[in-house]
Amino acid sequence: xxxxxxxFALILALGLALVQGTLPLVGAWRGDARLMAVARPVALGxxxxxxxxxxxxxxAFVTNDxxxxxxxxxxxxxxxxxxxxxxxxxxxxxSVLLWIQILxxxxxxxxxxxxxxxxxxxxxxxxxxxxxSVGFLCxxxxxxxxxxxxxxxxxxxxxxxxxxxxxGMIAHPPILYMGYVGFSVAFAFAIAALLGGRLDAAWARWTxxxxxxxxxxxxxxxxxxxxxxxxxxxxxxWWFWDAVENASFMPWLVGTALIHSxxxxxxxxxxxxxxxxxxxxxxxxxxxxxFLVRSGVLTSVHAFASDPTRGLYILGFLAVVIGGALALxxxxxxxxxxGGRFALFSRESLLLLNNVVLAAAAGTVLLGxxxxxxxxxxxxxxxxxxxxxxxxxxxxxxxxxxxxxAVGPMLAWKQASARDVLRRLRPVxxxxxxxxxLALVALRASAATAxxxxxAAWLLIGTALEAAKRLRAHAAGTRWSRRIAATPLGWWGMxxxxxxxxxxxxxxxxxxxxxxxxxxxxxxGESVALGDFRxxxxxxxxxxxxxxxxxxxxxxxxxxxxxxxxxHPEKRFYVVQKMPMTEAAVDRGxxxxxxxxxxxxxxxxxxxxxxxxxxxxxWIWAGALLIAAGGAIAxxxxxxxxxxxxxxxxxxxxxxxxxN
Amino acid sequence: MRRFLxxxxxxxxxxxxxxxxxxxxPGEIPSPLLGKPAPAFALPRLDQPEQNFGPEAMKGRVWLxxxxxxxxxxxxxxxxxxxxxxxxxxxxxxxLDYMDTKPEAEKWLAERGNPYQLSIQDAKxxxxxxxxxxxxxxxxxxxxxxxxxxxLTGPVTQEALDKKLLxxxxxxxxx
Numbered sequence: 141x142x143x144x145x146x147x148f149a150l151i152l153a154l155g156l157a158l159v160q161g162t163l164p165l166v167g168a169w170r171g172d173a174r175l176m177a178v179a180r181p182v183a184l185g186x187x188x189x190x191x192x193x194x195x196x197x198x199x200a201f202v203t204n205d206x207x208x209x210x211x212x213x214x215x216x217x218x219x220x221x222x223x224x225x226x227x228x229x230x231x232x233x234x235s236v237l238l239w240i241q242i243l244x245x246x247x248x249x250x251x252x253x254x255x256x257x258x259x260x261x262x263x264x265x266x267x268x269x270x271x272x273s274v275g276f277l278c279x280x281x282x283x284x285x286x287x288x289x290x291x292x293x294x295x296x297x298x299x300x301x302x303x304x305x306x307x308g309m310i311a312h313p314p315i316l317y318m319g320y321v322g323f324s325v326a327f328a329f330a331i332a333a334l335l336g337g338r339l340d341a342a343w344a345r346w347t348x349x350x351x352x353x354x355x356x357x358x359x360x361x362x363x364x365x366x367x368x369x370x371x372x373x374x375x376x377x378w379w380f381w382d383a384v385e386n387a388s389f390m391p392w393l394v395g396t397a398l399i400h401s402x403x404x405x406x407x408x409x410x411x412x413x414x415x416x417x418x419x420x421x422x423x424x425x426x427x428x429x430x431f432l433v434r435s436g437v438l439t440s441v442h443a444f445a446s447d448p449t450r451g452l453y454i455l456g457f458l459a460v461v462i463g464g465a466l467a468l469x470x471x472x473x474x475x476x477x478x479g480g481r482f483a484l485f486s487r488e489s490l491l492l493l494n495n496v497v498l499a500a501a502a503g504t505v506l507l508g509x510x511x512x513x514x515x516x517x518x519x520x521x522x523x524x525x526x527x528x529x530x531x532x533x534x535x536x537x538x539x540x541x542x543x544x545x546a547v548g549p550m551l552a553w554k555q556a557s558a559r560d561v562l563r564r565l566r567p568v569x570x571x572x573x574x575x576x577x578l579a580l581v582a583l584r585a586s587a588a589t590a591x592x593x594x595x596a597a598w599l600l601i602g603t604a605l606e607a608a609k610r611l612r613a614h615a616a617g618t619r620w621s622r623r624i625a626a627t628p629l630g631w632w633g634m635x636x637x638x639x640x641x642x643x644x645x646x647x648x649x650x651x652x653x654x655x656x657x658x659x660x661x662x663x664x665g666e667s668v669a670l671g672d673f674r675x676x677x678x679x680x681x682x683x684x685x686x687x688x689x690x691x692x693x694x695x696x697x698x699x700x701x702x703x704x705x706x707x708h709p710e711k712r713f714y715v716v717q718k719m720p721m722t723e724a725a726v727d728r729g730x731x732x733x734x735x736x737x738x739x740x741x742x743x744x745x746x747x748x749x750x751x752x753x754x755x756x757x758x759w760i761w762a763g764a765l766l767i768a769a770g771g772a773i774a775x776x777x778x779x780x781x782x783x784x785x786x787x788x789x790x791x792x793x794x795x796x797x798x799x800n
Numbered sequence: 801m802r803r804f805l806x807x808x809x810x811x812x813x814x815x816x817x818x819x820x821x822x823x824x825x826p827g828e829i830p831s832p833l834l835g836k837p838a839p840a841f842a843l844p845r846l847d848q849p850e851q852n853f854g855p856e857a858m859k860g861r862v863w864l865x866x867x868x869x870x871x872x873x874x875x876x877x878x879x880x881x882x883x884x885x886x887x888x889x890x891x892x893x894x895x896l897d898y899m900d901t902k903p904e905a906e907k908w909l910a911e912r913g914n915p916y917q918l919s920i921q922d923a924k925x926x927x928x929x930x931x932x933x934x935x936x937x938x939x940x941x942x943x944x945x946x947x948x949x950x951x952l953t954g955p956v957t958q959e960a961l962d963k964k965l966l967x968x969x970x971x972x973x974x975x
Binding site for chain 2 (some may be wrong): 213294298413417420457459462463465469470473510513514717718
């Protein structure tokens with residue numbers, strides 16, 4: 141009975157989403173205040189029913205209702221309750237419901253924090269989000285109903301995929317979806333602006349905090365997925381250029397371009413056309429990611445059971461949403477114009493260059509992801525594009541990007557002085573060269589490694605000097621705490637994200653260049669050496685988990701005879717899914733990670749063990765977290781909240797003539 | 801105006817491509833087994849677990865090895881086609897019940913009809929590894945000499961039957 145209520149709630153939500161997607165649009169078109177006023181309450185109602193539906197599915201999982209096919213397929217009575225809750229998004233149907241739930245949350249947030257915006261804009265934004273919701277609710281109800289019953293009920297469930305039974309996995313999908321779906325807000329603002337013909341600095345200021353927040357979530361989501369792969373897949377890799385990873389990376393790249401382009405539109409009322417296009421593209425790539433994961437078009441470790449019907453539906457939906465948006469863009473953008481002018485050597489130019497590089501990077505990833513598909517569709521055979529392609533095309537693009545990142549903030553808007561910038565760059569160049577040389581001489585690094593270390597130093601020094609200059613610019617005698625507090629959060633967010641990028645680049649370069657590993661077949665009491673470290677296999681015990689049995693090893697790691705870590709890697713066997721799992725043990729340190737994983741037992745009682753030493757591994761994660769924090773800090777800037785209290789008409793909109 | 805149409809044009813080229821990809825997939829991903837003898841195995845039969853069955857028993861006949869499981873959603877899609885194929889006695893189909901349990905597998909067959917001459921249980925997925933199975937369902941065409949001639953990844957569709965499987969089976973039966 142309860143699952144049927146959930147189903148019914150989703151049907152009601154669909155009805156309300158239809159209203160939300162149509163009446164406010166008509167109202168905004170005709171200038172009918174009553175129809176526009178429908179937007180907020182209906183959006184709240186839709187969110188309420190979606191939440192009821194989602195809650196019912198959670199309830200079905202927690203109470204082990206195996207008469208629901210989806211529950212039976214993704215859970216088990218022996219599964220601990222926290223994993224039962226996250227089993228909700230462990231399969232296809234529940235992931236789609238999670239998508240809708242998060243869209244509802246973003247819609248409510250927009251409805252709540254848009255009181256001071258023009259009512260036409262709010263009506264259109266909420267309506268566009270309603271239409272997106274209609275598409276996903278139809279997809280859920282007609283092709284992937286999570287509440288479908290299979291009677292008589294299964295005695296027990298088939299259990300959650302053991303790979304997903306992990307704390308990182310509880311958080312990864314919701315956070316990632318917060319990012320994906322969050323771009324729908326920027327998308328809705330873009331469509332509303334194109335419909336209303338009003339696209340100006342005020343519009344950019346309204347869009348910015350939402351985009352920054354979504355981008356921050358997306359960064360965090362990708363980080364969580366990557367960190368999970370690092371310790372859960374058992375061999376210490378953290379990025380595989382897998383199709384599904386690429387699907388999340390492409391919107392991130394375009395989203396990064398978008399937050400920079402928005403800053404130009406807000407500050408200088410320039411780049412208007414381009415910003416709107418980026419807002420459309422960022423969300424389009426999120427949808428494309430969903431298509432790639434759900435349709436089974438691409439084979440990937442993440443792909444759910446392939447189903448052509450679902451793929452066809454999403455493709456149709458994609459064509460309508462993105463095709464419609466781009467058609468609207470083609471129609472309305474010519475009248476929007478580029479906006480303010482700027483000189484060749486200015487911050488605008490550099491941000492344009494940043495946008496071009498980021499868009500090109502996203503393009504190369506898209507090409508690499510879809511190339512196998514294209515060849516296949518043209519009947520030219522099946523190939524696979526792997527890390528060699530991405531390393532070859534992506535790295536050369538990212539180095540100039542890192543270098544530009546340090547220079548951008550040094551340039552003035554509109555017209556910068558080349559002499560001034562060159563003077564300020566001198567210590568940066570010297571510092572980067574010094575670090576690169578140090579790497580070459582002291583670490584005997586390769587040229588590529590030296591370039592990576594030099595680029596990271598360049599960005600870190602450049603960002604630090606920029607921060608110092610800004611703080612020194614305050615009136616003499618001002619206390620430092622005062623100076624820090626008086627500097628806007630938006631600017632601090634930029635400093636944090638740029639510094640994070642530098643830390644990340646340094647971590648990646650050092651790990652890639654200096655990591656070492658050894659495979660050994662060990663019996664208890666034996667040990668293997670790796671550099672200065674010695675890993676001794678001390679003991680092995682049998683452990684019984686709630687839904688698995690495991691062999692747990694104890695490894696003592698010593699350096700010069702002193703114990704530095706004790707590690708407990710496990711080899712688990714999940715009894716319901718009959719799946720073996722490697723649980724690696726990692727000793728994390730500020731300067732290095734030590735990593736031990738048990739591969740398998742050989743016939744004569746020894747274990748194949750893989751030990752790894754990864755210098756500065758933690759810096760990769762720290763850098764990613766700093767980047768995500770930068771986005772969140774910038775989104776919290778007081779300016780965006782202050783702007784909301786000012787009536788929109790005071791924001792001096794530049795009106796745009798409508799075509800015809 | 802024209803340059804603003806460019807994104808739309810590129811996008812529709814992409815949609816066409818993805819649409820074509822959908823038609824091609826779930827596709828014939830090349831199997832290293834093609835042209836090679838079907839890997840040997842001896843697995844318990846689903847209906848009579850005390851008896852083992854291996855591919856050598858099918859020597860001299862063209863047959864299909866269909867990998868299925870009761871937990872596999874896409875198998876439901878192809879199942880009616882297989883049942884129909886079995887009723888027309890076109891080709892013997894051997895089922896490889898992949899990483900499944902006996903009660904659930906039997907319930908599944910009882911509910912939906914059993915198109916298989918017999919099914920064998922690969923409860924731990926070991927034989928699946930030998931055959932390079934990486935998604936259920938998959939279907940192998942094996943000829944009279946026990947050589948793998950074709951592999952279909954994903955559900956059997958009417959189109960795949962008409963265009964690929966049936967002509968190939970007819971040809972192999974003639975040879």
